[in-house]
Amino acid sequence: MSKFKKKKKGMPGISTASLPDIVFMLLFFFMVTTVMRETDLKVKQTIPFATEVKKLERKSLVSYIYVGKIEGQGGDKIQLNDRISSVEDIKYFIFAERETHSEDEIPLLTTSIKADINSSVGTITDIKEELRNINALKINYSTRKGDITKNK
Amino acid sequence: MAKRDIPEINAGSMADIAFLLLIFFLVTTTMDVDTGISRKLTEKQDSDIKPPKLKEKNVFIVTVNRNNDLLIEGIKFIQVDELREEVIKFIDNGGGLGNPIDGAEPAECEWCEGEKDPASSDHPNKAVISLESDRGTSYGTYISVQNELVGAYTDLRNRLSKKLYGVTYTELLKQSKNDMQNESLKEKIKNIKKKYPQIISEAEPTK
Numbered sequence: 001m002s003k004f005k006k007k008k009k010g011m012p013g014i015s016t017a018s019l020p021d022i023v024f025m026l027l028f029f030f031m032v033t034t035v036m037r038e039t040d041l042k043v044k045q046t047i048p049f050a051t052e053v054k055k056l057e058r059k060s061l062v063s064y065i066y067v068g069k070i071e072g073q074g075g076d077k078i079q080l081n082d083r084i085s086s087v088e089d090i091k092y093f094i095f096a097e098r099e100t101h102s103e104d105e106i107p108l109l110t111t112s113i114k115a116d117i118n119s120s121v122g123t124i125t126d127i128k129e130e131l132r133n134i135n136a137l138k139i140n141y142s143t144r145k146g147d148i149t150k151n152k
Numbered sequence: 153m154a155k156r157d158i159p160e161i162n163a164g165s166m167a168d169i170a171f172l173l174l175i176f177f178l179v180t181t182t183m184d185v186d187t188g189i190s191r192k193l194t195e196k197q198d199s200d201i202k203p204p205k206l207k208e209k210n211v212f213i214v215t216v217n218r219n220n221d222l223l224i225e226g227i228k229f230i231q232v233d234e235l236r237e238e239v240i241k242f243i244d245n246g247g248g249l250g251n252p253i254d255g256a257e258p259a260e261c262e263w264c265e266g267e268k269d270p271a272s273s274d275h276p277n278k279a280v281i282s283l284e285s286d287r288g289t290s291y292g293t294y295i296s297v298q299n300e301l302v303g304a305y306t307d308l309r310n311r312l313s314k315k316l317y318g319v320t321y322t323e324l325l326k327q328s329k330n331d332m333q334n335e336s337l338k339e340k341i342k343n344i345k346k347k348y349p350q351i352i353s354e355a356e357p358t359k
Contacts, residue, residue, distance in 0.1 A: 020163065023170035027177060034181035048292045050299040052306055053187040062186070067291075112188060121216075121294050122287030125356070132193050140188040141295055148232065148299055151292035 035059060043068030043079050045116045049146030056140060061108050063097045064142075065090065067115035067123055076116075076123040090130045107138075114142040117151060189298055194353075209271055210278045212242045216297060218288030232296045239304035242272055243279045243348070250275025263312055263347055276308075276348050284355045301352055308348045313340070 045068040056062055066079035077084050080093045098106055111131055115124060131139060214235070215223040222230050224238055246264030261275045273279035281301055285294055309321035317324070321344055328337040 016167065017163070020166035020170050023167055023174055027170055027174040030174065030177045030181065034177065034183045037180055037182050048295040050189055050295055052189060052299050052302040054190050056186040056188060059186070110190075112186065115291050117290065117292035117295075119291045120287060121285045121289040121291060124291060124294070125285075125287065128193060132196050135195070137193040137195065138190070139193060140186075140190045141298065142186060142188040143295055143299075145187060148296040151296045 039064070039066075039079075039082050041066060041068075041079070042082070042084060043070055043077050043116070045114065046118075047114060048117045048141075048143050048151045049148055050141075050143035051145065051148065053143055053145050054140075056110070056112065058108075061101070061105060062110045062112050062140070063094065064112050064114055065093075065127060067113065067119050067127070069116065069119070076119040078123070078127070087126045087130055090127060091134045094131070094134055094136050109136065110138040110140055111136055112140040112142050189295070189302060191298075206280060207274075207278075209247075210273050211280045211282050212239065212273070213282045213284065214239075214297060214301075215284045216286065216289045216293060218286040220290055220293040222297070232293070232300060235297065235300040236304045236307070239281065239301060240307060241266060242281075243276050243304065244308060245269055245272040245279075246275060247272055248274030251277045263315070265311075277346075277351075279351065281352045282355060283352060302350070305348055305350045309344050312347060313344050316340075316344075 043066055045066065067076055068079070069075070070077050070084070078087065078090070079085065080089060085093070094109075094111065097109065101109065113124065113127060128139065131137070213225055215226070217223070222232060222235060224230055224235070230238065243266075244264045245266035245268065246261035247266075247268050247270045248260070249258040250261055252258050264276065266272075283297065283301070285297075306321065313319060313321040313324055317340055319327075321341070324337060324341055324344070328334060328341060331337065
């Protein structure tokens with residue numbers, strides 16, 4: 001037996017003990033920065049571009065109305081939550097939304113209209129008229145930041 | 153008492169559990185920031201209330217037809233990218249006396265840099281932009297027009313703010329958002345808003 005033991009050949013294993021820590025860190029990052037997806041889009045949309053955009057603050061106070069076309073069907077369709085609805089349903093949608101908020105938050109509720117570039121203004125006007133009828137006056141036209149010449 | 157060895161718990165599967173959770177969150181959540189043009193709708197009026205009388209020269213009419221063509225003041229066809237300039241020219245004209253501010257006597261617009269054309273708007277607080285659209289107008293064009301109208305006001309406010317306080321209005325807004333308690337910033341914003349109030353009226357679209 002020699003005094004110097006020969007070392008075994010081969011790579012030493014890399015410790016994976018810190019892997020859970022790293023993954024947990026990532027997990028917490030995503031939990032904090034993201035919000036739950038609420039609805040599946042049923043209508044096809046390309047959101048228009050604009051330069052004078054503002055960020056929507058406090059997402060819990062925003063309710064969304066989606067407008068777009070469905071393949072194979074003519075005309076603009078309105079989607080509320082997960083359902084294709086008619087203009088008359090908007091008031092019930094907003095009332096239901098108001099139910100979930102406290103009294104003092106109601107004037108702050110915003111309705112965001114997410115509409116396709118090619119939908120017609122008539123549909124949007126009908127929606128706005130409906131919102132006016134029930135006094136939901138804060139609205140937001142959802143747009144992406146970009147050059148308006150792309151809106152053709 | 154004999155010392156008892158506590159067996160170590162194997163944490164090897166911890167990573168798997170964490171990964172599983174991570175992937176679940178990646179799939180069910182979204183990160184997109186919602187942006188858009190904010191608007192306040194007008195309250196519903198009783199039908200017997202008469203609309204206020206406005207001088208024709210204080211109203212700037214923008215008409216968009218179903219072929220997405222733009223017409224201003226009922227006489228001139230323009231492209232969307234020319235609209236902002238026309239609107240600025242109209243608002244900033246300052247050809248006469250404005251509505252009284254804070255109970256003071258009606259005065260001329262001292263901060264306007266327009267041509268002071270008597271045939272155009274009197275004062276930024278009297279100037280009204282009226283947007284008429286057709287039911288068949290495409291939403292993309294409609295947003296472009298809205299954007300240009302808001303943009304015109306932002307440009308004017310930026311210019312005035314730069315002159316008065318050395319920073320743009322957009323910058324003021326940003327600062328105020330980071331520093332909610334700062335009253336002097338709020339005062340500045342209020343002042344600028346008062347000097348160039350955003351008055352955009354939307355007519356019922358033609359059928």
